[in-house]
Amino acid sequence: EEQLLESGGGLVQPGGSLRLSCAASGFTFSPYAMSWVRQAPGKGLECVSAISGGGETTYYADSVKGRFTISRDNSKNTLYLQMNSLRAEDTAVYYCAKSLYGGCTSWGQGALVSVSS
């Protein structure tokens, strides 16, 4: 069974940093693109970042460009999201997802990030 397990969420002050991790199991991690999708309280889904299977290509939504960095360690089957200069509007549940062109076929349970003073 494919599983994705996020960790690293929590409460942080505006301007602070957090690093999310997503441990993958049950499938061969390296060939697949991976994404971070967030959902602010009461709002819809937003793909904020994605990375190709080998890590050569990355994508960032305009809302996080220059502040967030996505990376992966295929030897550890783990995806990361380094989040710097956090703002109140970054408060959300962050999901990692296995991403085929045609859709996100596996999702983690989500990690809550709260940005507040």
Place this chain on the structure above:
Amino acid sequence: QSALTQPRSVSGSPGQSVTISCTGTSSDVGGYNYVSWYQQHPGRAPKVLIYDVNKWPSGVPDRFSGSKSGNTASLTISGLQAEDEADYYCCSYAGRYSWVFGGGTKLTVL
């Protein structure tokens, strides 16, 4: 990228069919056969219902079906059941490892 456009809410009675539309542009929905649909119950992670416009992951009943015409994709749920009450999101690949979601549709089963 702008979010894909979905109706904010739809409703139907048990046993009926409902269709949720998802309108994008030629840069996303119209440009790729890579539309997916997700169901999300409150407090839960999204679950994929449809990928590649009209394919089912294993375990998803064929009451859920997807289609696309031009820049608009659709999800049809037939034989509505009480447990189908949830939020539904469409998503399209938009090139260069980017995906864009719709704003979400709340389905109420009357």
